[in-house]
Amino acid sequence: MEKGLAVSPGISIGVAYCILEIFVNPDRKRLEKHEVQKELARYEQARERTAVDLAALQAKVEKQIGKNEAAIFAVHQAILRDPAFTNKVRHWIVQEHVTASASLHRLMEEYTAMFAKMGDEYLQERLNDIRDVVVRLSAYLSDVLNDAEESGLSGPLIVVADELLPSQAVALGEADVRGIVTQAGSQTSHAALIARSRGIPAVSGVSGILRKVKTGDTIVVNGSEGVVSINPEAEELAAYRKLEREFFHLKDQLAANRHHPAVTRDGTPLKLLANINNVKDVEAAEAMGAWGVGLYRTEYLYLTHDNVPDEDEQFDVYREILTKSPHHYVTIRTLDIGGDKTVAYLGHNHNEANPFMGWRSIRLSFEHPEFFLSQLRAIMRCAAELGEDGEGEVNMLFPMVTNVEEMRKANHLVRKAEKSLDQRGVPRGKVKIGMMLEVPAAAVCIHHLLELVDFVSIGSNDLVQYLTAADRDNPKVSGLCQPLSPAVVMTLKHVIEACNTANKPVTLCGEMAGQPRAFLLLLGMGLRSFSMSPAFIPTIKELAILTTVEHAERVVEKVMEMKTTNQVKRFLRMELEAISPDIARLDTE
Numbered sequence: 001m002e003k004g005l006a007v008s009p010g011i012s013i014g015v016a017y018c019i020l021e022i023f024v025n026p027d028r029k030r031l032e033k034h035e036v037q038k039e040l041a042r043y044e045q046a047r048e049r050t051a052v053d054l055a056a057l058q059a060k061v062e063k064q065i066g067k068n069e070a071a072i073f074a075v076h077q078a079i080l081r082d083p084a085f086t087n088k089v090r091h092w093i094v095q096e097h098v099t100a101s102a103s104l105h106r107l108m109e110e111y112t113a114m115f116a117k118m119g120d121e122y123l124q125e126r127l128n129d130i131r132d133v134v135v136r137l138s139a140y141l142s143d144v145l146n147d148a149e150e151s152g153l154s155g156p157l158i159v160v161a162d163e164l165l166p167s168q169a170v171a172l173g174e175a176d177v178r179g180i181v182t183q184a185g186s187q188t189s190h191a192a193l194i195a196r197s198r199g200i201p202a203v204s205g206v207s208g209i210l211r212k213v214k215t216g217d218t219i220v221v222n223g224s225e226g227v228v229s230i231n232p233e234a235e236e237l238a239a240y241r242k243l244e245r246e247f248f249h250l251k252d253q254l255a256a257n258r259h260h261p262a263v264t265r266d267g268t269p270l271k272l273l274a275n276i277n278n279v280k281d282v283e284a285a286e287a288m289g290a291w292g293v294g295l296y297r298t299e300y301l302y303l304t305h306d307n308v309p310d311e312d313e314q315f316d317v318y319r320e321i322l323t324k325s326p327h328h329y330v331t332i333r334t335l336d337i338g339g340d341k342t343v344a345y346l347g348h349n350h351n352e353a354n355p356f357m358g359w360r361s362i363r364l365s366f367e368h369p370e371f372f373l374s375q376l377r378a379i380m381r382c383a384a385e386l387g388e389d390g391e392g393e394v395n396m397l398f399p400m401v402t403n404v405e406e407m408r409k410a411n412h413l414v415r416k417a418e419k420s421l422d423q424r425g426v427p428r429g430k431v432k433i434g435m436m437l438e439v440p441a442a443a444v445c446i447h448h449l450l451e452l453v454d455f456v457s458i459g460s461n462d463l464v465q466y467l468t469a470a471d472r473d474n475p476k477v478s479g480l481c482q483p484l485s486p487a488v489v490m491t492l493k494h495v496i497e498a499c500n501t502a503n504k505p506v507t508l509c510g511e512m513a514g515q516p517r518a519f520l521l522l523l524g525m526g527l528r529s530f531s532m533s534p535a536f537i538p539t540i541k542e543l544a545i546l547t548t549v550e551h552a553e554r555v556v557e558k559v560m561e562m563k564t565t566n567q568v569k570r571f572l573r574m575e576l577e578a579i580s581p582d583i584a585r586l587d588t589e
């Protein structure tokens, strides 16, 4: 039994599909002289297959998800064609008799060391892409194809990876993936976000898993308790199969309620909204019964480009999202780049000692007023598309606002964007202006900030990490980065009460919104609007139907007296089990 972090609840069993096993363990034997040409031919063949594969993936993703998301595969094809990349590999095979897979490994090590030293922003950003290409090539060299659909592996797959790269997640496409296990990662890693958005169990931070499991093994993922079992004995497997059946049955039952109104047992209506990253996610939001889109993370649009997309292109994407969103309700967050996500064409780089607290989000947008204004104009233009019937709402959300000065500056830019559209005679619609509440300084001074906004959205993922000074992506300190810690609970209560008193709508759009225990607490604090991964909406809706506000308020009173995170967690678990043991099983530990 392997232990890790429970990042997406539920139990599933499937065939292991190890994405990085070959790359992590390259063949390090020295080639005999007579083997060199054969090895070179194998490498060239792998390159050709990878090129075909990438072109097909680009076409497939473009069709299934969108042009922007597919752009990453064009970048990968360019890397594959780059002579600097491939000549080195050829040289090591021919001159030094190193196997192709070990050469690729060496190449990756060289790139990593070189970029760390050079600090070249563009190359630095491409490191992940190069890694992606290398992994794909390595998989072909080993005859373990990197495309699950082509690999002949059928039935439910459990993807096992060191860390799920963005393109790998996209490439999984429609494959029957029932679980994800990663060596690296944390609650908010890419793998965790993907798993939660697909509603599949996942465990992250499982040390050494790629050495213990191989493609084709039977593997059990318990995403509620954070454990993984490899090739379990028949008896254990039978017990897990029963739990798996119960989990999927429960999910189906919950999903059947997804179009019911979200109202508590004592009649309080709630808004359950979806967090989305692209146009495709809007379909999931609709399918899961979201009332609208509570957070559209626009950075994914910019991450897939090599240069600033122009105003028209941004407008087209926003308009498509608005048109497809339930109730034409969308909250569009302006560029929130930084931390682990970089956009080199905006001068952003990896050289900061403390990137999560550095030059990121709105701080970066302010220094690119032309780009920033183009985004604001695109959002306002999309609002003009709202129908005459009055249905729909476009909200503009500014990330990482720290103080009053910043919010004033953002409002000033909003006026400027409005004026420039009016001067150009371009139609614009009514847009509400809001701020993400994720910096502790802003939480302390929320009263002053409320005078400058129409609404607030609490970004609890970042708020928790800043409040606890514990990196949300570092498993070593994840014990500190806890949404249910007393300091976080007190801060959330302070913010929600301040917003309600000022009559300013407040939503919470971090991962907490989809966690049953946290939902109970937030409801009792007076929160009525929750934005989450679409897959969690049916569960939270069901929990709302079974809960009263009065009960949730009593829960909050008790929690406010507690001094430790464990006390809060244990108490909320008990309360949840009393309301619904089934839903309690869908909460992560």
Ligand SMILES: C=C(OP(=O)(O)O)C(=O)O
Residues within 6 Å of the ligand: 295, 297, 336, 438, 458, 459, 460, 461, 462, 463, 509, 510, 511
């Ligand atoms: C929703 C949030 O933002 P991000 O996209 O950074 O997770 C958050 O911080 O809670």
